[in-house]
Amino acid sequence: MTLIPKHPHLLRAYGDREGDGMVQMTFTLRISPGAQAKEVAKRFAEAHGLREPLISAMEECGPGYTYFVAYGHSIHHVDVSEVDVPEVKMEDLDKHDIEERIEHQIGRKVVVVGACTGFDAHTVGIDAILNMKGYAGEKGLESYKWFDAHNMGAQVENEALLARALAVGADAILVSQVITQRNSHKENASALITLMKERGLRERFVMLLGGPRIDHKLGLELGFDAGFGPGTLPKHVAAFVVQRMMERKQ
Amino acid sequence: MAQVPLDMKVVDECRRLAASIADDVQRFIDKHTTVGVERTVARAFGIEGVDDQGIPLVNMLVDRIHAQKLLGRGVAFFLGRELLRGAPNLQDAAERLAYGRSEITGEGPETEAQINAVLEQGVKTALKHMDDARDTREAMKARLGMADNPWKYVIVATGNIYDDAIQAKSAAHGGADVVAVIRATAQSLLDYVPHGATTEGYGGTYATQENFKIVRRALDEASEEFGRYCMQTNYSSGLCMSEIAYMAAVERLDMLLNDSMYGILFRDINMQRTFVDQYFSRRLIARSKIIINTGEDNYLTTADAVDAAHTVLASQFINEAFAHRAGVADENLGLGHAYEINPWLEDSFLLELSQAQLVRQIFPNHPIKWMPPTKFKTGDVFHSHVHDAMFNLVGITTKQSIELLGMFSEAIHTPLLMDRYLSLKSTKYIYTAAKHLGDEIEFKKDGIIETRARVVLNEAVELLTTVQRDGIWDSISRGAFADVKRTLTGGKGLAGVVERERAYVNPILSMLEGGAA
Numbered sequence: 001m002t003l004i005p006k007h008p009h010l011l012r013a014y015g016d017r018e019g020d021g022m023v024q025m026t027f028t029l030r031i032s033p034g035a036q037a038k039e040v041a042k043r044f045a046e047a048h049g050l051r052e053p054l055i056s057a058m059e060e061c062g063p064g065y066t067y068f069v070a071y072g073h074s075i076h077h078v079d080v081s082e083v084d085v086p087e088v089k090m091e092d093l094d095k096h097d098i099e100e101r102i103e104h105q106i107g108r109k110v111v112v113v114g115a116c117t118g119f120d121a122h123t124v125g126i127d128a129i130l131n132m133k134g135y136a137g138e139k140g141l142e143s144y145k146w147f148d149a150h151n152m153g154a155q156v157e158n159e160a161l162l163a164r165a166l167a168v169g170a171d172a173i174l175v176s177q178v179i180t181q182r183n184s185h186k187e188n189a190s191a192l193i194t195l196m197k198e199r200g201l202r203e204r205f206v207m208l209l210g211g212p213r214i215d216h217k218l219g220l221e222l223g224f225d226a227g228f229g230p231g232t233l234p235k236h237v238a239a240f241v242v243q244r245m246m247e248r249k250q
Numbered sequence: 251m252a253q254v255p256l257d258m259k260v261v262d263e264c265r266r267l268a269a270s271i272a273d274d275v276q277r278f279i280d281k282h283t284t285v286g287v288e289r290t291v292a293r294a295f296g297i298e299g300v301d302d303q304g305i306p307l308v309n310m311l312v313d314r315i316h317a318q319k320l321l322g323r324g325v326a327f328f329l330g331r332e333l334l335r336g337a338p339n340l341q342d343a344a345e346r347l348a349y350g351r352s353e354i355t356g357e358g359p360e361t362e363a364q365i366n367a368v369l370e371q372g373v374k375t376a377l378k379h380m381d382d383a384r385d386t387r388e389a390m391k392a393r394l395g396m397a398d399n400p401w402k403y404v405i406v407a408t409g410n411i412y413d414d415a416i417q418a419k420s421a422a423h424g425g426a427d428v429v430a431v432i433r434a435t436a437q438s439l440l441d442y443v444p445h446g447a448t449t450e451g452y453g454g455t456y457a458t459q460e461n462f463k464i465v466r467r468a469l470d471e472a473s474e475e476f477g478r479y480c481m482q483t484n485y486s487s488g489l490c491m492s493e494i495a496y497m498a499a500v501e502r503l504d505m506l507l508n509d510s511m512y513g514i515l516f517r518d519i520n521m522q523r524t525f526v527d528q529y530f531s532r533r534l535i536a537r538s539k540i541i542i543n544t545g546e547d548n549y550l551t552t553a554d555a556v557d558a559a560h561t562v563l564a565s566q567f568i569n570e571a572f573a574h575r576a577g578v579a580d581e582n583l584g585l586g587h588a589y590e591i592n593p594w595l596e597d598s599f600l601l602e603l604s605q606a607q608l609v610r611q612i613f614p615n616h617p618i619k620w621m622p623p624t625k626f627k628t629g630d631v632f633h634s635h636v637h638d639a640m641f642n643l644v645g646i647t648t649k650q651s652i653e654l655l656g657m658f659s660e661a662i663h664t665p666l667l668m669d670r671y672l673s674l675k676s677t678k679y680i681y682t683a684a685k686h687l688g689d690e691i692e693f694k695k696d697g698i699i700e701t702r703a704r705v706v707l708n709e710a711v712e713l714l715t716t717v718q719r720d721g722i723w724d725s726i727s728r729g730a731f732a733d734v735k736r737t738l739t740g741g742k743g744l745a746g747v748v749e750r751e752r753a754y755v756n757p758i759l760s761m762l763e764g765g766a767a
Contacts, residue, residue: 028668061671062420132552132733137592137626231629 009081013074021073023050028067033058037066045070088216088226093239095144101242102146109148110241112141113165114174115156118188123154125210126176129234138233147238158192165205172206172241175224177214185211186222193223206244208237252647252691254607254703260711261612264567267714271722272571279529282522283754285441285746287530288312288325290492294376294758295329295369297344300445308493309442310348320356322751329372330365330755331358340372365755373757377537380499384538387502390470394479397427400620400645400653402677403483407432407664409451411461415468420667422472422480424674428505428652430483431465432664433457438488438517439742443497453664457484457494462501481505483543486531487513489523489743495531499538505584505652506535510572511565512545514726515734520741521726532576533762539582543652544569547588547621549732555591559605560709561731562587566609567714568722570616577762580615584652588621589641597698599640604702606648607693612707620645622656634658635676642680647688653677 015022025045031037038055045053050072057069093101102110114126128135130151132142141149150168152161165173175192177185189209196202202223209219210228219227226240289308299307315321315328332343347354404426406417411431418429432454437444447464448455455461462484469480481504486495491508498506510528513519535542546562546569553561566585573583587609591598609618622641627634638656645653655673657665665673693699717725729735 026668028666059671059675061424061668062417063423065420065667067668067671 009079010077011080012077021051021075021077023072023074025050025070025072026067027070028061028065030065032064033060033066041066041068041070044068045072049075051075085215086217086220088228088236088240090236090240090243093235093242095139095235095238098235098238098242099144099146101246105246106146106242109146110172110245111148111150111168111170112172112174112241113150113152113161113168113170114176115152115161116154116176116178117156117158117161117192118177118184123151123176125178125212126151126153126174129174129176129210129232129237134234138235140234141238144238158188158195161192162195162199162201166201170205171245172208174208174210174237177209177211185213186218189224190222197223206241206248208240210237251689252607252693253611254604254693254700256608256611257704257707260707264564264707264711264714265571267711267718268564268567268571270718271568271714272575274721275525275572275723276529276575278522279526281750282526283321283324283748283750283756284523284526284743285312285316285321285748286490286492286523286527286743287756287759288315288321289442289490290496290530290534291756291758292325292329292344293493293496294380295326295340295344295372296375296379297329297341299341304445306442306445307344307348311344314348315354316746316748318354318356320354321748323356323753324750324755326369326757327362327365327753327755328354330369331360333368334360334364362753362755366757369757373761376758377761380496380534380538383500383502387504388539390473391479394473394477396479399617399649399651400681401427401481401651402674403428403430403619403652403654404670404674405430405432405654405657405665407454409434409454410449411447411451411455411464412449414455414461415464417667417670418465418468418480418482419472421670421674422469422476424671425678426480426655426670426674427478428481428483429465429469430505430507430654431455431461433485437485437490438513438519441489441743441746443490443493457490457497459497459501462497462503466502483507486535486542487545488517489513489519489527489746491524491527492531492534495534495540498540499534503540505541505543507545508532508535508542509545509586510569511726511731512548514736514741515732516545516548518736518741520744520747521723521736521738522747523741523743526747528572529576530759532573532578533759536573536577536579536582537762539579541582541584541617541652542573542578543584543619544586546586547590547619550588550590551625552732552734555588556595556601558732559601559706560713562605563609563612563706563710564713564717565731566613567710568717570613580613581617583613584617584619585609585613586619586621589623589644589656590621590625591623593623593626593637593640599644600698601702602641603644603648604699605706606644606650607699608703608706610648610650617651619652619654620650621654622660624656624660627660629662631658631662634660635672638673639676639680642677643684643687646681646684647691649688 012021013023041055042053053070053072061067114130130149131140134140141147207224209224212230214227215229216227289312292308329343337343404421406414414431434451434454434456444456447460469482473480483505486506486508513524514521546565635658657669659669727737
C-alpha cells in the first residue's frame with residue numbers, strides 16, 4: 001500500500017514495497033495479557049503513528065507486565081533535503097593501513113593525549129578509544145605501534161590536560177564528555193578551546209571531542225576539528241588524526 | 251557422551267604448579283593484614299554505625315589504630331584490651347577507641363591470653379551469626395529445591411534498590427534461578443562500605459548491608475511464591491572485598507563474584523592488598539558455603555579469546571589453588587570463563603565448545619560459571635539474540651553449571667524488563683531442545699575440537715611453568731594475564747597493607763582457619 005505519493009526527498013520506512021511505511025516496534029506495558037491488553041497495545045501503536053497495527057506477540061514478561069510486538073504502516077516521513085549533518089570526511093582505513101601511513105608519511109610516532117575533563121568521572125569513552133582493550137573487538141590506540149597514547153583518565157582540569165599535551169609533545173588532544181547535565185559537556189569543551197586560543201595554542205593540536213551526545217556538528221560548533229559520537233571505533237579516531245596531520249603538513 | 255581427550259598427567263602438573271604459585275603468595279599473606287581485613291574483624295564483632303559524615307565506625311576505628319602504626323597487632327587486640335579496661339561491650343569498646351580523646355598506644359600489661367579470653371564470647375557470637383545464616387539458607391534450599399543446571403543467572407541494574415527488588419522478582423517469575431544486583435560504578439575503589447539503602451546509584455546500587463537485605467527479602471518471597479529457591483549474588487571485590495563477604499554471609503547471599511586477581515588486573519588495586527584481602531574474604535565465604543564466581547571471563551574482554559584461551563585456564567588453576575588454601579570446597583568454586591570469541595571467525599562455535607568442554611572435564615565438581623558474549627555485541631539486537639543462542643547451545647551441551655544469560659541489548663543499555671524476559675525464554679527453549687545433546691554426541695577423533703582442547707591445555711601448562719618460575723608478582727608485572735601489567739607497589743590501597751606483628755591477634759581468623767565450631 002502507498003500512503004503518500006512517491007517523492008525523491010520524502011523518505012518513508014521501507015518494508016517490502018516503496019512507500020508502505022512498514023515498521024516493527026516492541027514495547028512493554030503495565031497490564032496483564034488479554035483482549036483488553038491487545039486493544040490497548042493497538043492504540044498505543046496507533047498513537048505512535050502506525051496505521052493498521054498488527055499485534056503479533058503479547059506475552060507476560062513479569063507479573064502484571066506484558067511485552068508486545070507490533071507491526072504497522074508508519075504515517076511519518078522525513079524530508080531528506082531539510083536534513084543537514086556535517087559528517088567527518090575521511091578515508092575508511094583499518095589499523096594496518098593507518099600504521100603504514102604513519103610509518104611512511106610521518107615517520108615518527110603520533111602522540112595523543114586524552115582525558116575526561118571537568119567533573120566527568122566516566123572514562124568508558126576515552127578508555128574505549130585509547131586503552132588496549134578498545135571497543136567492539138577493535139583495540140585502542142595503545143595497541144598501535146605508531147601511536148603513543150596517554151590516557152589521563154577522569155576529572156582532569158583543562159589546564160592539566162593542556163600542560164600534559166605540551167609536556168609530551170602531543171599531536172592531538174582527545175576530550176571525552178559523557179555527563180551532559182546542565183550542558184556541562186559543552187561548557188567544559190568550549191572552555192578548553194578558549195584557553196588554548198588565549199595562549200595561541202589552538203592550531204598546534206588536532207582537537208577531537210567525543211561522547212554519547214556528541215556529533216561532528218557539535219564538535220565543530222565548539223571549536224574542535226571533529227566530534228565523534230556513539231559507535232566510534234579507535235581506528236576512526238586514528239584515521240582522522242593522521243589525515244588531519246597530513247593536511248596540515250601540506 | 252562428548253568428551254575431549256584429557257592428559258591427566260598434564261592436568262596434575264598444572265595443579266602442582268598452581269599450588270606452588272599460591273604457596274609462595276600464601277607465605278606473604280600469612281605475615282600480613284590490611285585495613286580491610288581489620289574492618290571486617292570489627293564488623294564480625296558486631297560493630298556498626300556511621301558518623302554524621304557517613305563514615306563507618308569501623309573505618310574510624312581501624313584508621314586511628316593504623317595512624318599510630320599499631321595495626322600489626324590486630325584490631326581485636328585493642329578491642330579486647332578495651333574490654334579488659336572496663337568497656338561494657340565491643341560496640342562501646344570500638345567507640346572509645348575511635349572517638350576517645352587519648353591517643354591509642356601499644357603498651358599495657360594485658361597479655362595475649364587475657365585478650366583472647368575476654369574476646370571468646372564475641373568470637374562465638376560472630377561465628378554463630380554467620381553459621382545461623384548459612385543453616386537457614388541450606389534449609390530453605392532443601393525445602394524448596396533447586397533448578398537443574400545450568401542455573402539461569404540474570405542481572406538487575408536500575409540504580410534504585412527498591413526497583414531492583416521488583417525486577418529481581420520479575421526475573422524469578424520469568425525463570426531466573428540467580429539474580430545479581432549490579433554494583434554502582436567504581437565502588438571497588440572506595441575504601442569503605444557505604445551505609446543504607448541506595449535509591450540513586452549510577453550504573454547500579456552500592457553493595458551495602460541494607461541493600462542485601464532488601465533484595466534477599468524479595469527473593470525469599472519469590473522463592474516461596476514460585477516454589478523453587480532463588481539465589482542472590484553480589485560483588486565481593488575491590489578494596490572492601492572481605493567486608494562485603496562478611497555482610498553477604500550474614501545476609502544469606504548465595505553467590506559472590508570473588509577473584510584472587512581481578513582487582514589487581516582490572517581495578518588497578520595493589521597486588522599485595524588484593525592477595526591478603528582475597529584470602530580473608532574466602533575464609534568467610536568457605537565458612538558460609540557461598541559459591542564464588544571467579545572473573546576469568548574478563549581476561550577475554552581485553553585479550554583475544556583465541557590467543558589467550560590458555561590464560562583463562564591457567565588462571566582457573568591459580569584461583570582454585572588460592573581458594574583451596576582458604577578452605578573453599580570444590581563445589582563452591584565457580585570458576586569463570588566466557589564466550590568472547592570473534593563470532594565471524596570460522597569455526598568460532600567449535601573453538602568455544604572445545605574450551606567449555608575442557609574446563610568442564612578438568613573441574614568436574616566445580617559450579618562452572620559460563621559468561622555470555624559482550625565484546626562483539628554492537629547494538630544489532632536481532633543478531634545479538636542469535637549470538638546468545640550459540641552461547642546457550644555451548645552451555646547446555648557441555649553442561650556448564652551457572653550461566654549468566656546474554657542480553658540482546660548488551661552494548662546499548664542495562665537490560666529492560668522485556669530484554670530479560672526474551673533472553674530467559676530463548677534460553678529455556680535451547681536448554682530444553684538440546685538437553686541431552688552432550689550425552690548423544692562424540693567429538694571426531696583428532697578433529698578441530700579435540701585438537702583445540704589439547705593445544706589450550708598444553709599452552710596453559712607452559713604458562714603456569716613460567717609463572718611458577720618467576721613468581722606471580724613478577725608475572726603480573728610482565729602482563730601474563732589479560733595483557734594487563736601491574737607492579738608490586740603500584741595501584742590503589744597499598745598504604746592499607748601492614749605486616750603482622752608477632753603478637754598479632756585475630757581470633758576470628760584463627761577460628762576460621764581451625765575450622766572450629
